[in-house]
Amino acid sequence: MGKLFNMFWSFFKIGAFTFGGGYAMVPLIEEEIVEKQKWVSKEEFVDIIVLSQSFPGALAVNCSTMVGYKIYGIAGAIVTLLGAILPSFIIMLIVAMYLMKFRNNVYVNAAFKGINSAVPIMVLVAIVSLSKSLSKGTMTFIIMALSLVVLLFFDINPIWVIIVSALFGVLYYGRGEEK
Template sequence: MKKLLTMFFTFLKIGAFTFGGGYAMIPLIEVEVVNKQHWIDKEEFLDIIVISQTFPGALAVNSSIFIGYKIGGVVGALLALAGVVVPSFFIIIIIAYFFLQFRNNLIVDLVFKGISSAVPMLILVAVISLSKSLKKELSTVLMILLTVIAISVLDIHPVLIIILSGIYGAVFLRKKVN
């Protein structure tokens, strides 16, 4: 029970102090569940992030459910989900209630500009951290380069990239696993 409560409050903290969506949460989730609590290792964390991205829904919600389930089964999944969602729910309710009053407030505007400028850096930290656990092979580097080109230059939809990457892995990387 203590472990489940610790997990709930860990995800409550993650949900309360992360701005910018799921990708900005990745470094905080990693620090909490891999480095501090040692509930999962780095490789398993990377797998959970990949799986969470392929399912519909928010990355933080999906990853909290996977991690919670691993730690405490269905109850753990529900507690982790509640922990990560409750802060956002209340923050959105409060913002919606006061939004019209503060919409044109200079200080509020500057606070959000400051937060929004930090979010891309949090995402970059997540990319760097996750890339450290990738195997440094030519096929991995080529896949990264092709993905960046396909999305940013050729404007190919990320869902198609995910599907094609999965097919590539199943067909061409199967030999390396066996």
């Protein structure tokens, strides 16, 4: 029971203190489950993030469920899922109850502007952290650069970039060119 509570509390803290959605949560999730708790390795964490992105739903919710399942099966998945979503649920209830009173409060608006300013940096930290575990071959950097250019300068859905990158990966890396 203690391990389940520890899992719940870890994801409750992550859910409670992260603003900005899934990618902003990645550094906190990584710190908690890889560095502090050592529930998964860095490589497993990257795999979990990739799988979490490929399923519908919020990244942090999918990630928490996968980590919980890996550690403690179905009970772990349920506990970590609840830990990840309860803070948002509670915060939304409180906000909904009191929003009209504070909607025009200059301090509340200023606090949210400050939070919004920090979120892109948290996403950047997640990108840097996840890129450390990528293979360091030339082709990896070419795929990254082409993906960036296509996403920034062309009106192409990111799903197509993922599909094309996956197909290229199968064709290139599947031949054993680069291990």
